[in-house]
Amino acid sequence: MHWTDDGIVLSARPHGESSAVVQLLTRGQGRHAGLVRGGQGKRARGIYQPGNLVAANWTARLAEHLGNYTCELVESHAARVLDDPPRLAALSAAAAVSETALPEREPHPACFEGFLALLAALPGDHWAEVYVRWELALLAELGFGLDLESCAAGGANDQLAYVSPKSGRAVSLAAGEPYRDKLLPLPGFLIGRGGGGAAEVEQGLALTGFFLERHVFAPHHRDLPAARRRLAERFPALPA
Amino acid sequence: MAGRGVRAGADCAKHEYVMTVSDIDRLIQLLARLPGLGPRSARRAALRMIQKPETLMLPLAAALERAAENIHACSACGNLDAGDPCAICRDPGRDAGVICVVEAVGDLWAIERSGAFKGLYHVVGGTLSALDGRGPAQLNIATLVARVQAGAGGAPGAGQPGAGQPGEVILALSATVDGQTTAHYIAERLEGLGVAVSRLGQGVPVGGELDYLDDGTLSAAFKARRPVS
Numbered sequence: 001m002h003w004t005d006d007g008i009v010l011s012a013r014p015h016g017e018s019s020a021v022v023q024l025l026t027r028g029q030g031r032h033a034g035l036v037r038g039g040q041g042k043r044a045r046g047i048y049q050p051g052n053l054v055a056a057n058w059t060a061r062l063a064e065h066l067g068n069y070t071c072e073l074v075e076s077h078a079a080r081v082l083d084d085p086p087r088l089a090a091l092s093a094a095a096a097v098s099e100t101a102l103p104e105r106e107p108h109p110a111c112f113e114g115f116l117a118l119l120a121a122l123p124g125d126h127w128a129e130v131y132v133r134w135e136l137a138l139l140a141e142l143g144f145g146l147d148l149e150s151c152a153a154g155g156a157n158d159q160l161a162y163v164s165p166k167s168g169r170a171v172s173l174a175a176g177e178p179y180r181d182k183l184l185p186l187p188g189f190l191i192g193r194g195g196g197g198a199a200e201v202e203q204g205l206a207l208t209g210f211f212l213e214r215h216v217f218a219p220h221h222r223d224l225p226a227a228r229r230r231l232a233e234r235f236p237a238l239p240a
Numbered sequence: 241m242a243g244r245g246v247r248a249g250a251d252c253a254k255h256e257y258v259m260t261v262s263d264i265d266r267l268i269q270l271l272a273r274l275p276g277l278g279p280r281s282a283r284r285a286a287l288r289m290i291q292k293p294e295t296l297m298l299p300l301a302a303a304l305e306r307a308a309e310n311i312h313a314c315s316a317c318g319n320l321d322a323g324d325p326c327a328i329c330r331d332p333g334r335d336a337g338v339i340c341v342v343e344a345v346g347d348l349w350a351i352e353r354s355g356a357f358k359g360l361y362h363v364v365g366g367t368l369s370a371l372d373g374r375g376p377a378q379l380n381i382a383t384l385v386a387r388v389q390a391g392a393g394g395a396p397g398a399g400q401p402g403a404g405q406p407g408e409v410i411l412a413l414s415a416t417v418d419g420q421t422t423a424h425y426i427a428e429r430l431e432g433l434g435v436a437v438s439r440l441g442q443g444v445p446v447g448g449e450l451d452y453l454d455d456g457t458l459s460a461a462f463k464a465r466r467p468v469s
């Protein structure tokens with residue numbers, strides 16, 4: 001068995017003295033693990049950092065085997081954000097959420113492209129808003145997409161302000177007012193209103209975190225990854 | 241195989257030292273667990289020890305026993321030493337105003353080998369890792385914060401003359417995602433405690449050629465550039 005593909009490093013766990021089991025998010029093979037011989041070595045460690053884009057070559061005798069990776073670094077995204085705590089937190093959170101949320105060996109090209117777009121947006125100003133959108137897209141890709149187009153209660157669609165925690169559908173300001181304590185706030189930037197900012201990102205992270213926890217992690221008796229929780233704790237402390 | 245006695249080396253009879261094959265297997269298995277040793281090299285090491293019980297095996301066994309009994313983590317900094325506080329914390333010649341934070345004792349030893357640092361250390365015992373389930377509570381971070389608040393001497397009676405609050409904490413953690421996440425976390429925990437927090441520089445290594453450097457190191461080197469004096 002053999003394939004080559006682009007992959008984003010999600011994690012690298014030590015295996016034995018010098019090898020590592022590396023999880024990649026690939027375009028055509030989905031989340032896929034493989035053994036990297038010498039993966040703990042001085043040269044290899046820089047390659048297998050979460051967020052790095054690699055050209056991966058996987059070989060195994062049988063398809064169900066763990067197999068061996070040989071990878072070449074294409075783009076070192078991790079190094080760009082190492083000295084920037086919030087962006088590094090976002091990168092760690094995205095890698096941890098991808099690793100724990102995505103099923104293994106199930107192709108999700110949209111997740112790969114989405115992660116690449118997030119990595120490209122990280123150095124920019126609106127990286128936090130992009131992160132929230134990325135989690136929304138991840139939910140949609142896993143079959144738990146939110147409907148933020150129209151009001152679930154028949155209210156005006158130009159005043160959407162909440163999301164129903166039950167249905168995952170938007171609710172207008174007027175229709176949701178009596179239930180505002182039970183509804184989740186819908187940040188404006190997700191429906192093309194408002195420019196985002198720390199407070200809205202906090203709302204966005206709470207929104208996606210709620211549905212990720214309920215639909216993706218709770219069925220497997222897991223919590224949101226610690227890296228994701230640490231990212232959420234950074235808002236709204238951050239400036240817009 | 242147990243019970244089939246073998247004579248181990250020429251001195252065996254003299255010392256009434258007879259090993260069974262299962263003893264040898266057990267020794268080889270234990271040696272093979274050590275870093276750098278596989279079953280073959282463990283077998284070679286075991287054979288050498290068996291052949292030289294007086295000069296190799298018995299002194300080694302005694303040293304291992306003594307080390308297991310006496311070596312503990314320093315209650316102030318987490319370093320491994322026979323004394324508590326460790327020799328570094330007790331050393332009056334070291335600069336108590338600077339604490340260098342490292343991931344593991346191996347890193348501390350590496351810095352000590354370089355001779356580049358003459359302050360005190362703090363071993364946090366790893367990095368934050370969501371996937372491996374290592375959170376702040378699993379690391380030696382709370383003790384660092386307490387140490388900064390209380391003074392560089394750490395635990396009472398640390399033997400640090402003139403130990404006041406340290407002026408600087410140097411974060412010497414790995415330039416990896418986990419290492420830097422931990423560094424940022426520690427820096428945030430130390431905020432407002434009146435201590436300067438710095439980290440090791442990153443860039444071109446000694447003997448490094450630009451052509452062979454990875455993109456990350458190069459971009460770090462550009463960010464950390466400084467004027468030529």
